[in-house]
Amino acid sequence: MSAVDFTSSKAPDSAPSNFIRQEIDADIAAGKLPQGAVITRFPPEPNGYLHIGHAKSICLNFGIARDYPNARCHLRFDDTNPSRERAHFMERIKEDVRWLGFDWGDRLRHASDYFDDLYGYAKRLIESGHAYVCSLSQEEIRSSRGTLTEAGRDSPWRDRPPEQSLDLFRRMCAGEFEEGAHVLRAKIDMASPNINLRDPVIYRIMHAPHPLTGRKWSVYPMYDFAQALSDAIERVTHSLCTLEFEDHRPLYDWFLRTLEIPSPPRQIEFSRLNLTHSVMSKRLLTHLVEQGHVSGWTDPRMPTIAGMRRRGFPPEALRDFCARIGMTKKDNIVELELLENCVREACEPIAPRAMAVLRPLRLVIENFPPDRREDLVAPNHPNDPSLGTRELPFTREVFIERDDFMEDPPAKFHRFAPGKEVRLRYAWLVTCTDVVRDPKTGEVVEIRGIHDPDSRGGNSPDGRKVRGTVHWVSARFGVPARVRLYDRLFHEAAPSPDPQALGGQINPASLEEIDDCILEPSLARVPPGALFQFERSGYFVADSEDHAPDSPVFNRTVSLRDTWGRKRGR
Structure with a gap:
């Protein structure tokens, strides 16, 4: 399918109104856009596949770029942790964004594109007395940060002279030290009620090879530092992120203010997407994959965009779903049934019928x-x-x-x-x-x-x-096939976030494979990804990985009705 054009000069009448767009409208009216245009970004970490929560952010950021005059949205990979990041994940993320109907044009970026600039910003903080090299261990730093009711304790290295910190930071960068020997910390306020401002770590030593820069660097910036300064370098006007970063906003602003960044970006938070019978944590999804509870990131039971695509969800359904749930400042849980209804409505007019x-x-x-x-x-x-x-x-x-x-x-x-x-x-x-x-x-x-x-x-x-x-299907001319019936991955609406408990919460009926199905002959030799409505049964798609013309494999995308709700007496 063709990508949605997000470079139009006029917002369509159907553009949804929400508090983020209202804030942007107010900034435009007040003349607060130094470049004269709205600039957003979608900054995924390439340490796994995107999930439906990322789809919400993609539709928000690229949708705003589509709807405002001369606006643009950057796709920027937050590749600051080489121990977990892979080039393969970058390629799949790009594929997912395109499949959803968006394109970044020539605005593909990486945090690693700015490593030299970020290193220079870090040295400026050291020189101005706003950062220092700390030689405490990770555990010692954690224990000295305090609690919500108890102030943190100053590091014994907090008053290390800038010249000494600069020398150590250069040697850290040169690879002279083992991981954990030193970190670079911002010098802010160990008594701040916001724990994020208690001298946060902004650089750590890592000797893992980077997927793009190889072994050029032995130090890597932390997320908060890299995100704020990358936004500034790209002249992003509105940094849109989920609510867990609300408490990080003072740190985001501190970096920009302390480094005297002109026309700094503005961070606005929105509620993340929580979906029933699913988990939205990359950590938990990675656990499911690595422990073999699912067949991989593209398992059609997974809430990943790739899994939903393999299951036959049309991209229009995901965009419609994201539009329906809207943007709020309050976390909530969206029922999976709403997503499934969006899928049914998207499939009905486009899916040919078959028996x-x-x-x-x-x-x-x-x-x-x-x-x-x-x-x-x-x-x-x-x-x-x-x-x-x-x-x-x-x-x-x-x-x-x-x-x-x-x-x-x-x-x-x-x-x-x-x-x-x-x-x-x-x-x-x-x-x-x-x-x-x-x-x-x-x-x-x-x-x-x-x-x-x-x-x-x-x-x-x-x-x-x-x-x-x-x-019915003719016994003489019917086509033998394997069919997979998918249902909710977790039986409970709100699975426990404990990784060790995940396996025991999986719905035993989440996958049923039937090997002796018979299809009408018109389904012989259809290509992978072909979507159909099997009459009286549901919507089905030819599997993108296992289907072959001489060995058909079809996945159930969604039933014709909400059978799960009916089982629960709804």
């Missing part, structure tokens, strides 16, 4: 000639003639869903049962006349019936009422 039998039961129509084949015609979409039609070969033996037959049905069961007449979709009316069992187990392995030859198309020739309609 697939997931749990086959053979039906033999005894008065239909054994060698006869009737090619029936069915629309690919009931509401969109432009999608054309398809042929459905009908033969003496077909497969129906096992659940569409009961020997002793309740009163309102309108499908196959002994003596009961049912409509085969697009085909004929068929009456069940006999049942064949496995002689050893007694299980029903086949049902038999007769069709009304005057009811082609499923129409009743004499006006008799036939209430049941079931789908």
